[in-house]
Amino acid sequence: ELFVELSNRLRVNLMGYDYSGYGQSSGQASECNTYADIEACYKCLKETYTINDDQLILYGQSVGSGPTVDLASRTPNLRGVVLQCPILSGMRVLYPVKCTYWFDIYKNIDKIGSVACPVLVIHGTADEVVDYSHGKRLWELSKEKYEPLWISGGGHCDLELYPDFIKHLKKFVVSLGNKQAEKATD
Structure with a gap:
């Protein structure tokens, strides 16, 4: 229901997916598999629907910010990225560590600087999970x-x-459309 409402209110097409081992998806839940899952979604959009990178806005919520930031950090021409209640890294959700350990997962803190498109972050000030x-x-x-x-x-x-x-999501999407129009006239 939320996807349908977002699609209608923002006037965009949406594609969602469940991670391996979650929702309707079979398989084993793991960091590696979530990266493969978002990559499969991305490949489907590119090959089946012939969507260009500059038409894509990636959206990741909570742990989903991990695969989203990872793909965005490797895809330079995306239109935008939305991060809702994102995590700095898996370890940092549990402990306020200052450095990234080799065994940490979803190291968004180390990848976000490689994201080349506009990034919108939405977070609640009373979030008790992240x-x-x-x-x-x-x-x-x-x-x-x-x-x-x-x-x-x-x-x-x-x-x-x-x-x-x-309201804010819509403002972001509209601003990205305006930015795209400006690029076309340059």
Whole structure:
């Protein structure tokens, strides 16, 4: 239902997927498999639907920010990236470590600087699963920052209920369309 509402309200086409081992997907849940899952989605969009990178806005929520940032860091011509309640890394969700260990997973903190397109970060200030400082830091480290949305009192799984959520997403999508039009006239 949320995908349909987002598609209608933002006037965009959406493609979603379940990670291996989650939802309707079979297989084993692992970091490596989530990267393969988003890569398969990306390949489908490119090959089956002939979508160009500059038409794609990647969206990752919570742990889903890991595969999203990974793909975005390797795909230079994306239109944009949205990170909702993103994690700095798997280890940093559990412990406030200062460095990245080799065994850490979803090392967004080390990859976000390689994302070459506009990045919108949305995070609730009362998120009890992933501290709001994660979203704030990823936004600070982004090369091409878009005005973030910090939802006062917002939690981890309720941000869509706040009116500013859709308004800000729409503003971001419109700004990316305007930016694309400017590129075409240059």
